[in-house]
Amino acid sequence: MAGGIIYGGPLSERKKRILRSIIDAHIAMGEPIGSKYLVTSAEIPFSSATIRNEMAELEEMGYLEQPHTSAGRVPTQLGYRFYVDSLMESYKLTAAEIVALNNMLKSKIGELDSIIQNASKLVANLTNYTSVAIKAREKETVRSFSYMILDEHNFLMVMKTSGDKVKTKQVHADILLDENNVSRLISLLNAYCVNVTPDDITYSTIVKMESAMGGAARLVNPAIKAFYDAVATASDSNVRFEGVNKLLEYPEFSNVEQLKRVFSMLENKDDFLDILSRSERDKVNVFIGDGENNFATNSAFIFRPLTVDGKVIGAIGVFGPSRMDYSKVISTVEYLTQKITGIIEGRALPEPEEE
């Protein structure tokens, strides 16, 4: 190898093979990998001495590191990144896994929310890592209001949102309702509260509306509240974890200090929303270690955004140690999000035989 060794530079085929074997073995066993192991178990056809030389160079190039002098090598972030980007053999989902995924999706033809959440549970079980379900914040406003009178004290407020959904809220009034006063109220809402965020509603707006309502002024407050609720709820985001206890299975998280760091991170759900907002859509994203994110070292976050009509509405992913079974996780997440997107867009579920 002429010339100096470049940090992160190109690798010979042999180096690639050794690096890949080290990472595979480390992912499987969780311990530093030594040269001897590679000769006997990974069947690299060179002596341990040769491998040691290669490993020393891989270390100098930044792909490996040693926890201490007399230990084997462990992959660095750079090592994992390389592995993910180029070395990994794409894991083929087993028939059993595909069936499990399809069954889940079929049985739970329900709300988007519960689909995502069930998918998340399944991912946790299939991969044995903590899974993450994210429902993204949607900034919605109301395009138009209409109504339906339920009885003399209740009417239904129907709001078409900017996202072309329909939200409804039941409004209770302590005065008698009739077509007359409710329709007046609704046209006021259509005048003042269309394409407007809840923060834009000022007290003076409310006063104006109340004076316009005359004797039925008491209807304004509950109506505004219903409007507020509908829009505020929509703009609520949501990050949920499943299988948090699986983290404890991995030795890298088995001391309390590490755990504290990890848990306070998981608690900080905004960080996950942040990462989602900075991610690439329509592909599986992989965050590793702490150079790339403000995550705890030794950990990685793999997820794929869910998009509908070009808008990111959420994500499903996996959180775990950076020595993670990347190919399995990536293919599971990929498969599932594809299917979910299909369901959301109204396509029928394909039979499990496919693939």
Next chain:
Amino acid sequence: MAGGIIYGGPLSERKKRILRSIIDAHIAMGEPIGSKYLVTSAEIPFSSATIRNEMAELEEMGYLEQPHTSAGRVPTQLGYRFYVDSLMESYKLTAAEIVALNNMLKSKIGELDSIIQNASKLVANLTNYTSVAIKAREKETVRSFSYMILDEHNFLMVMKTSGDKVKTKQVHADILLDENNVSRLISLLNAYCVNVTPDDITYSTIVKMESAMGGAARLVNPAIKAFYDAVATASDSNVRFEGVNKLLEYPEFSNVEQLKRVFSMLENKDDFLDILSRSERDKVNVFIGDGENNFATNSAFIFRPLTVDGKVIGAIGVFGPSRMDYSKVISTVEYLTQKITGIIEGRALPEPEEE
């Protein structure tokens, strides 16, 4: 003391005082408490020897135990139970805490769900334990169906439920909608799907409805699906935790084995629903240790059900080590659930000055 010592029997005033001091101290420090400590810090006006004698008797009676011969004493479940039931001085919420609670409740005049969840967050912060928010399963059926046509391909299905709520679902159809076919569909729903759980809908029902709809048979399926979603969602229950990382602060959970047990328990949300269903309503319930529940030893669960119209709709509580600041937790949970029940029932929020 004439006669033999009775297990769990009555206690002299001095024993009570000593027991209480031991538990107070143990709650504060998390370590076994020795006789010397009680003399110097808890200001028990007897010598350490006397206290040792009393402690030996309290141990024999089942209120205390020793982790090992040369250690201090630790309360047993029986000890904690006694403490909770009779010794504890009711903790007075500080003004700051009351203000925080009230502000939270005021700012978030929204969905019940989000109220409970925010309350839960607050409880976790105020008490420094993991908080638990439970939304109970509601078994609901639909009392009557009505509709509102949105455009030529969408209508709104409005369902009055057995719980006197109104649920709505937007239904999309690929055939043209008009007053005629939608109203026919709705009257079929009123004939076949009233007071019925989703499981009662059989395939033959669907076939019957489809043949009755004639040319518009394709409307039946999306309508049934909407009905199913609405009722299934309502019957979904929900257990959420906040501040799980706080558990790590307590030494009793600081070894990985203990943590595994605790986390797999938290994962098992049905257990919490179970406990809720077996709890006493309208008061704060305290589960301690493992004699009383299938909880991990060293842990306790304190919660209060939320009831509306005599039905339990959820609960707010705290999960933590059995050495828990019972009085603080109990008064926080009590206060908050009272207020939330008030809000749900439509009462106005009282001013923070009260109390």
Next chain:
DNA sequence: GTTAGCACTTAGACCTTTTGAGTGCTAAAA
């Protein structure tokens, strides 16, 4: 370019010793 061999390093396992907190018991004091 590859490999065998060897000196060197070091975390972790294992053992022993020391320390100190806390007890139970006995005999004296109140």
Next chain:
DNA sequence: TTTTAGCACTCAAAAGGTCTAAGTGCTAAC
């Protein structure tokens, strides 16, 4: 009869020391 001082005893946890095994880097031979 109740309380207390004093003392011998116990035991977990900390501290220290030794040993082992895994794994390395380097040199010299192939």
